[in-house]
Structures are given as C-alpha cells and as structure tokens.
Amino acid sequence: MVSHSRHGLHRLRDLVNHDQQGFATNVYARLFSIEPGLRDLFGPSMTETRGKFAGVIDHVLEAIPAPGGQDELVEFLAQLGRDHRKYDISPEAYDHMYRALMDEFAAIMGPDWDDDTQQAASQAMLLTTGVMRGAAQMAEGPARWTAQVVEKFQISRDLAVVRLVAQNRPAYKSGQYLEVQIPQWPTTWRNLSPAIPPNKHGEIEFHVRAVPGGLFSTSVVKETAVGDQWTFAQAHGTLHIEPGRPVLMVAGGTGLAPLRALLLDMARRVDQVPTHVFYGARYPGELYDLAVLRRICATNPWLMITAVSEHTEDPWWLDASVTPTALGIEHRYGTLANVVVGYQDWSDHQVLVAGSADMIESTRTRLIITGVPARRIQHDPVI
Numbered sequence: 352m353v354s355h356s357r358h359g360l361h362r363l364r365d366l367v368n369h370d371q372q373g374f375a376t377n378v379y380a381r382l383f384s385i386e387p388g389l390r391d392l393f394g395p396s397m398t399e400t401r402g403k404f405a406g407v408i409d410h411v412l413e414a415i416p417a418p419g420g421q422d423e424l425v426e427f428l429a430q431l432g433r434d435h436r437k438y439d440i441s442p443e444a445y446d447h448m449y450r451a452l453m454d455e456f457a458a459i460m461g462p463d464w465d466d467d468t469q470q471a472a473s474q475a476m477l478l479t480t481g482v483m484r485g486a487a488q489m490a491e492g493p494a495r496w497t498a499q500v501v502e503k504f505q506i507s508r509d510l511a512v513v514r515l516v517a518q519n520r521p522a523y524k525s526g527q528y529l530e531v532q533i534p535q536w537p538t539t540w541r542n543l544s545p546a547i548p549p550n551k552h553g554e555i556e557f558h559v560r561a562v563p564g565g566l567f568s569t570s571v572v573k574e575t576a577v578g579d580q581w582t583f584a585q586a587h588g589t590l591h592i593e594p595g596r597p598v599l600m601v602a603g604g605t606g607l608a609p610l611r612a613l614l615l616d617m618a619r620r621v622d623q624v625p626t627h628v629f630y631g632a633r634y635p636g637e638l639y640d641l642a643v644l645r646r647i648c649a650t651n652p653w654l655m656i657t658a659v660s661e662h663t664e665d666p667w668w669l670d671a672s673v674t675p676t677a678l679g680i681e682h683r684y685g686t687l688a689n690v691v692v693g694y695q696d697w698s699d700h701q702v703l704v705a706g707s708a709d710m711i712e713s714t715r716t717r718l719i720i721t722g723v724p725a726r727r728i729q730h731d732p733v734i
C-alpha cells in the first residue's frame with residue numbers, strides 16, 4: 352500500500368474514533384434510508400450496537416495498512432459474518448452497508464477525500480463486506496435453532512436455573528457459550544454458558560444471575576416460564592482440557608456453568624487428570640451448586656473441590672439449604688484470587704477461569720505473578 356493512501360486511512364481512522372457514536376449513527380441512518388426494513392433487526396436502543404460497529408471499523412482501518420495484519424483480519428471478519436447469520440441479512444444488505452460507509456467516509460473526510468484514499472477505503476470496505484458475506488453463505492448448519500423451557504427454579508432472589516429441551520442435539524461443545532435470545536427481548540442477543548454437555552435428548556441447562564438493571568438477565572430470572580421458546584445462534588469459546596497435565600478450575604458464581612459441563616464430560620471417562628475446583632461466591636449460601644459438585648466428586652477420585660466465600664455468614668435474605676461443611680467440602684474464606692494463589696504452587700497446572708470480568712482478571716494476574724505461564728490459563732472473552 353502506497354504511503355499516501357496509508358496516510359489517508361490513518362486520517363480516516365482518527366476521524367472515526369474522534370466521535371464513534373456520531374459516525375455509527377450517521378452510517379446507520381444512511382443504511383436505513385437505503386433499506387428501511389433493516390431497522391427492524393435492531394432493538395429500541397442502538398448505543399451498544401453503534402459502539403461495537405465503530406470498534407469493527409476501527410480494527411479494519413488499523414489492520415489493513417499494517418504489514419502482515421490481513422490473515423488475522425480475514426479470520427476476524429469471517430467469524431463476524433458467521434455471527435451475523437442469526438439476523439437473516441440478505442446478501443444485498445452488505446452492498447447497502449458498503450455504500451453507507453463510503454458515503455459517510457466521504458462526508459467526514461471532506462476535502463481530504465482524494466482518489467488514493469477513496470480507493471484504499473473502498474478496497475478495505477469491499478474486503479470487509481465481501482469476507483463477511485462469503486463466510487455467512489458458506490457456514491454449515493442452521494443459523495438459528497430453538498429450544499423450549501421445560502423447568503425453571505429460583506435459587507435466590509437474583510439467581511435462576513432454566514432447563515430447556517431442543518428437538519435435536521444442541522449445537523455446542525462442553526465449555527462453550529451460546530448466543531441466546533428470549534421472547535421477552537426479541538431483538539436482544541446475550542451469551543449464556545450451558546451447564547451440562549450437549550446430549551441426544553436435546554436437554555440444555557443454564558444458570559442465570561440477574562445483574563442490577565439488566566434487561567435480559569432480569570427477565571430470565573423474573574419472567575421466564577415453562578413453555579417459553581428460546582432461540583440460539585452460534586456457539587463460541589474454546590475452554591477445553593489438555594490431556595496429561597493436572598487441572599485447576601476457578602469458578603466465580605454462575606461462571607461455574609461451563610466448567611461444570613466440562614467436569615460432567617470428564618466424569619464419563621474413568622481415567623482423568625487430577626482436577627481441583629475452587630468454587631467461590633460472596634456468601635456461603637450463594638454456592639448454589641455445591642450438592643451437584645459433591646455428587647460428581649463422590650464417584651470421581653481425581654476431583655477435589657474447595658468452596659470459597661468472601662463472608663463467613665449468610666445475610667438474612669439468603670436461605671441456603673446446604674453448607675460446604677455439611678456436605679464435607681473444604682471451605683476457605685477470602686476472594687477466589689487470594690485463596691487460590693495462597694493454597695499451593697500451581698505452576699505445573701493448566702488453568703481454566705470463569706466468572707465476572709474482575710474475578711477473571713485478578714485471578715489471572717495473580718497466577719501469572721506466582722509462576723503459571725499465561726499460555727496455560729484459559730478463559731472466555733470478558734465483555
């Protein structure tokens with residue numbers, strides 16, 4: 352790429368990032384004026400969508416001029432295209448998006464929109480829309496599938512377990528998470544991690560915590576009912592067990608779900624690597640799945656469980672039916688990161704961490720400081 356057009360793309364990127372929301376608002380306004388029906392694909396608020404969209408354009412404009420940046424970019428765009436299958440976007444919509452982007456680029460660049468920059472931007476946006484469209488068309492399996500809620504029970508005021516049955520074997524691997532849509536929010540997609548391995552009966556289980564002010568999670572905990580139909584799209588995530596190396600699992604709250612699915616898979620085979628699970632929450636009574644872990648432990652001698660809580664006593668509003676001690680499970684007090692690193696040296700273990708973004712970050716950092724190689728620590732993306 353000649354240096355003049357590279358300079359033009361840098362300038363364009365600066366202008367996009369100067370006002371990401373404004374840029375994305377204008378691109379979507381242009382898109383909806385070309386094809387008004389596309390507005391229906393989005394929920395009432397587009398703030399989050401606009402932020403993600405501008406982030407993608409920023410990434411493309413950064414990667415295109417960078418030497419050797421294109422392989423990763425093509426894979427990134429292909430994944431994005433597969434993820435967009437769930438919206439039922441027509442192939443023509445990618446052409447409309449190309450047009451909307453180019454018109455907005457021209458508008459923000461003003462007199463700097465010269466032939467070289469226009470050509471470089473055009474190639475970048477043709478690559479973006481072309482790879483996304485191609486990957487979406489070539490992807491195998493249905494873009495979406497559904498399952499029906501057959502059971503829901505409330506564990507505490509902000510936590511629910513939801514069980515569903517799909518017609519076919521659900522399309523995910525243990526340890527992965529799924530894009531989920533519920534009837535209460537028909538244009539909103541959120542990620543949830545199945546807490547059991549996929550099976551031929553189509554059964555799926557989720558553990559959902561209502562976050563304060565959360566649209567999706569509050570609806571699941573308060574409103575989901577037997578008979579609701581949930582829609583699923585892509586499975587993502589690469590949490591897995593490498594053979595031959597002992598395992599440390601660190602689970603905070605509902606972060607237990609993907610690790611539990613992996614444990615249930617591991618329990619199907621007699622010979623497993625030694626595995627130590629630290630399962631933590633603020634209060635002992637929030638360790639809602641201890642009894643299940645205890646059951647898996649009872650028949651799998653390779654598995655060890657330590658319960659961790661920041662507080663020693665439950666508050667008045669928690670009504671825990673079982674305590675770690677009553678189940679014969681070791682119980683330590685403190686944050687998960689502190690308890691795990693203070694427990695023993697983990698430098699020869701493979702580590703899987705799941706839970707809140709803060710917990711993942713602090714546990715990961717503390718483990719690296721104590722000698723666990725970063726490449727051996729797995730976790731899902733923290734969004």
Ligand SMILES: Cc1cc2nc3c(=O)[nH]c(=O)nc-3n(C[C@H](O)[C@H](O)[C@H](O)COP(=O)(O)OP(=O)(O)OC[C@H]3O[C@@H](n4cnc5c(N)ncnc54)[C@H](O)[C@@H]3O)c2cc1C
Nearest residue numbers: 528541542543544558559560562564565566567568605731
């Ligand atoms: C890989 C992955 C797997 C996940 N698996 C599960 C799961 O198995 N069970 C489950 O309950 N949730 C899970 N989540 C979280 C879930 O996808 C939603 O982000 C969460 O339910 C909040 O969505 P919402 O629409 O209710 O909140 P929103 O309406 O999007 O947000 C409301 C407010 O809550 C804040 N917020 C958003 N998400 C969180 C969060 N996770 N913790 C604290 N504050 C938040 C927002 O910043 C905002 O201020 C997972 C997330 C990821 C990235």
